[in-house]
Amino acid sequence: MNQDATRPAATDFMSTPSMFGAPCWVSLTSRDLEATMDFYHALLGWTWRPARLGEHFRVALSDGRPVAGIAAVAAMWQMAVAWTPYFAVPSANEAASRVRERGGTVAVGPISLTPGRAALLADRDGATFGVWEGELASDWESWRSSAPAFIRLHTRDAFDAAIFYGEVLDWATGGAGCCEVVYEGGEVVLRSFGDPVARIESGALEAAPDPSIRPHWQVHFSVADVAACARAAEEHGGSVLSKGAEEAVLRDRDGAQFTVTSRQEP
Template identity: 50%
Template structure:
């Protein structure tokens, strides 16, 4: 969600090499393309609905009304929706710890799933209690249910991993936010995008008016770096070979 769609396209085009096309949802929406394939969505709706500029993680559901009810029953908040968008319905919500996320009922674009093709490498929830968060999301999305096609969930060392189709698609980490003295830091979902060269992406971000939150690091020089776009939205770039 951005306040200036054109400026966001210019920034992410320069940093991540994306191209863009109009989305079928209507004016103010665009689809980001990497190697000609959908990788993310951008919209200038942040200004219209008074929400902060940010990247939002969306999960596919079969029934938005049912999942909305589960969110409320388990202490979360439904902020927007279910709202008709194009041929589907979308909901913006927050979990009990305050992390914002969305879910989508409708047709999904082939190969636009996390960890597939040109799509984001994975999602990460940074929260206080990873186990409690896993219980919440597992119950509203039917994770770890003994039915075909459901996600597998594993808990180890204050970290929960979510696997689908044999590969990790999300990670829920606990503990770090609670220890941080900065009151502005709150639980949130974070997105990782693949790039060929992390150092080059960092240079491009700085040249395009962005900022570096965490310098390149991790196993192997330049494996990942956390950046902030000119409007304040944070994201991480990670090398394709490390995913």
């Protein structure tokens, strides 16, 4: 297999965004780089190019645009196999400090990378997320149009979670480029420049927090054919956890969970 693109790694990152607090990237930790690349190429048509971080890393391309990162370090670094969203911040150090002050956890970093600084964090309920300070792997609008449809936090108390993330990521502060937070359709919705970019849900508005929920961020990828993606997942060593007409919850061959959502054509 040779799905690596020939464009140089020097183009991995673009200009610093004018927004902050919004999701700006998603990354997958896996055990087997080649197997993971094969799986997502078959499922989503992604091709690959080398990343600046070394031989265990790749950047996924959709129609030539960077959309996600793969890090085959789960076994090496004793990390969970999972998809993780990253949020753009002015300062990774400040975001990490805010997480600690509010009862969350700093798992990794902040660390300096060639184009910026990153940290891997967890909120008060254990849901893992990252923050990124610096240049982005793709123009933000291009990434939004060709990468995940959105991300959703499944948690025990949506309003408590919204307060935590709002304080860490400066949501609804009124500054230029910050995100707006609204409640609609039974969920807390994060909007950036008017577009919904993340959702937080915990069940019915008046329901008590559900102790059975394992809080986590779920990445939703926009696809043309949900049923075809579900079949491809099973044919290439993954599994289907649930499936409907508009979306399916899948696991890749390493065990990372994600959702494919029907693309709404204009």
